[in-house]
Amino acid sequence: xxxxxxxxxxxxxxxxxxFYQKPGLTGWNLHVxxxxxxxxxxxxxxxxGNKPGVKISFTEENFFGNLVSAEFEQIAPAKINYRxxxxxxxxxxxxxxxxxxxxxxxxxxxxxxxxxxAEPEKMFDWEKDRLLHIPMENSIxxxxxxxxxTKHVSAKTDSRGSFLGMTDKIPYLKELGITxxxxxxxxxxxxxxxxxxxxxxxxxxxxxINYWGFKKGFxxxxxxxxxxxxxxxxxxxxxKQMVKTFHQNGIEVLLQFYFDGTTDEAEILNVLRYWRLQxxxxxxxxxxxxxxxxxxxxxxxxxxxxxxxxxxxxDKLFPNGGQPQRRHLAxxxxxxxxxxxxxxxxxxxxxxxxxxxxxxxxxxxxVIHYIADYEGxxxxxxxxxxxxxxxxxxENNLDGTDYNxxxxxxxxxxxxxxxxxxxRLKLMKNALTMVFLAQGxxxxxxxDEFGFxxxxxxxxxxxxxxxxxxxxxxxxxxQELLDFTRELISxxxxxxxxxxxxxxxxxxxxxxxxxxxxxxxxxxxxxDIRTYSREIALLYSGAYGTGTSFxxxxxxxxxEQTFALPSLSKGEHWQxxxxxxxxxxxxxxxxxxxxxNYVTLPERTIAVYRSSNESx
Numbered sequence: 113x114x115x116x117x118x119x120x121x122x123x124x125x126x127x128x129x130x131f132y133q134k135p136g137l138t139g140w141n142l143h144v145x146x147x148x149x150x151x152x153x154x155x156x157x158x159x160x161g162n163k164p165g166v167k168i169s170f171t172e173e174n175f176f177g178n179l180v181s182a183e184f185e186q187i188a189p190a191k192i193n194y195r196x197x198x199x200x201x202x203x204x205x206x207x208x209x210x211x212x213x214x215x216x217x218x219x220x221x222x223x224x225x226x227x228x229x230a231e232p233e234k235m236f237d238w239e240k241d242r243l244l245h246i247p248m249e250n251s252i253x254x255x256x257x258x259x260x261x262t263k264h265v266s267a268k269t270d271s272r273g274s275f276l277g278m279t280d281k282i283p284y285l286k287e288l289g290i291t292x293x294x295x296x297x298x299x300x301x302x303x304x305x306x307x308x309x310x311x312x313x314x315x316x317x318x319x320x321i322n323y324w325g326f327k328k329g330f331x332x333x334x335x336x337x338x339x340x341x342x343x344x345x346x347x348x349x350x351x352k353q354m355v356k357t358f359h360q361n362g363i364e365v366l367l368q369f370y371f372d373g374t375t376d377e378a379e380i381l382n383v384l385r386y387w388r389l390q391x392x393x394x395x396x397x398x399x400x401x402x403x404x405x406x407x408x409x410x411x412x413x414x415x416x417x418x419x420x421x422x423x424x425x426x427d428k429l430f431p432n433g434g435q436p437q438r439r440h441l442a443x444x445x446x447x448x449x450x451x452x453x454x455x456x457x458x459x460x461x462x463x464x465x466x467x468x469x470x471x472x473x474x475x476x477x478x479v480i481h482y483i484a485d486y487e488g489x490x491x492x493x494x495x496x497x498x499x500x501x502x503x504x505x506x507e508n509n510l511d512g513t514d515y516n517x518x519x520x521x522x523x524x525x526x527x528x529x530x531x532x533x534x535x536r537l538k539l540m541k542n543a544l545t546m547v548f549l550a551q552g553x554x555x556x557x558x559x560d561e562f563g564f565x566x567x568x569x570x571x572x573x574x575x576x577x578x579x580x581x582x583x584x585x586x587x588x589x590x591q592e593l594l595d596f597t598r599e600l601i602s603x604x605x606x607x608x609x610x611x612x613x614x615x616x617x618x619x620x621x622x623x624x625x626x627x628x629x630x631x632x633x634x635x636x637x638x639x640d641i642r643t644y645s646r647e648i649a650l651l652y653s654g655a656y657g658t659g660t661s662f663x664x665x666x667x668x669x670x671x672e673q674t675f676a677l678p679s680l681s682k683g684e685h686w687q688x689x690x691x692x693x694x695x696x697x698x699x700x701x702x703x704x705x706x707x708x709n710y711v712t713l714p715e716r717t718i719a720v721y722r723s724s725n726e727s728x
Contacts, residue, residue: 124181128207131232139186148180151198159193191231217337248478249611254290256558258338266584271340275354289601292364301329323576326370331383364394373401420444426476442478452546453517464641473551473615482555483543489570491560495536501568512571541692562594609652624655636676661723667713674712691719
């Protein structure tokens, strides 16, 4: 760098450090801007490797209120490493796009030790890449942790635990039927839980990792720890390549962002805009505090993709019954999760809530439905443990929620008893069926499709090991669950009655002789929502667009129950589609030429039937 004389800047914006060229000139200028702390002197420290290089203080002519800005003219177009300083305190640029020394996962660093990088913008050929705009009702979402998804040796990829490693699993995701992935935080964050470390602590803190990444970070920089170290490409290029490859295969890429309440609302908006424009991501799932949900929801740029949050002010965003041209917002809550878990294990006084959630599908926004996520028990642990087992976290098993709505089927943890194994498998099938036959948008977390267990740990936020790394080797029972999940997703996609654009009105508004959706109990046309009821059935009328009716019967009782089948039109009969119990048993009940008007389901079983005649 030949010229290190700071010049007066005409504006402090944008914040951060970046190269730019003036029209008609071949050289590069360097723009520097940051928020001034309460100090007497401040400026930029250029680094040589990891050692201090040139330290340049700014003067009052570089001050803009609480901001500091300067220009360096005719800089050689090479990568520079830097940090800011105020008096004797050094700190990293919060708007930095890349870090030179944050590339090894688990390396203990303090913020003041980070080496920020800046270089002229690199070209990347997006090849006409665009957002996929898959409608909420047609989306099948898959949550994952970038590192944990392919870090296990069984992943069989040369790029384990990385953005590029994820692309090696695209064939698997496509075969499963996934239309979008939702990645846990991919921005740069310091993995250690304590930001300031004493020298004697560094040797004892090597395992205290924030594996999930739900903490304040450097929101503009893709996490270099998730890159393939064998590749010469920078983190931003590797991330762009990953997104482009997923898009080429028809899969959306959504990101989770966590804010702790200390980030300015306008800055949150800028962060999301940046990732939307720079990295072509299809949407965001927002978590944390201080999030201006309605401001983000109304932003024209963000309306081009999906936006998930706990809730939005839908009445204010769409007043007087207004509706969006395309549903881009979605509520991401645990109401469905907790309700269906209670229903799954046969709790009282839950049937009416189940019905409401199975048909929930607002016109203003989507709803994300899931029964297991990264916290609060994975699907396999939901049916194997009644209490959390977080001892490995080092917090005396006091961390993580105690309210899991789980049932261990009589044995805590793994069991070799065939009866227990079969019951657990059936319950997992039931849980998945509840998710994928509900209206709204189903969400599946990585590995739940084949019963991956985290050994009863319902809060493995610090477990960077095989508790959290997805094991891609599965036994015959897991293979059966995986096959079932794949067919279940395919069944949902093929039958539009289970993923409607609008909510069922439960009325016969076409005068077809039956409502679009009706609720039944053990008796046809008579829903039993009494406190002790654990059975419900739904009839989706074929008179409302599809021509084919579907009957779904849910028996969550610990005893078999007989459901009366609603009558069909002349020449039609009920045909078995699938069930979560003994297939042959349910087949035989309605097999043969004689039409039966009832079906007996085994205990804790869901079964699906469709209307059929000679033509279909």
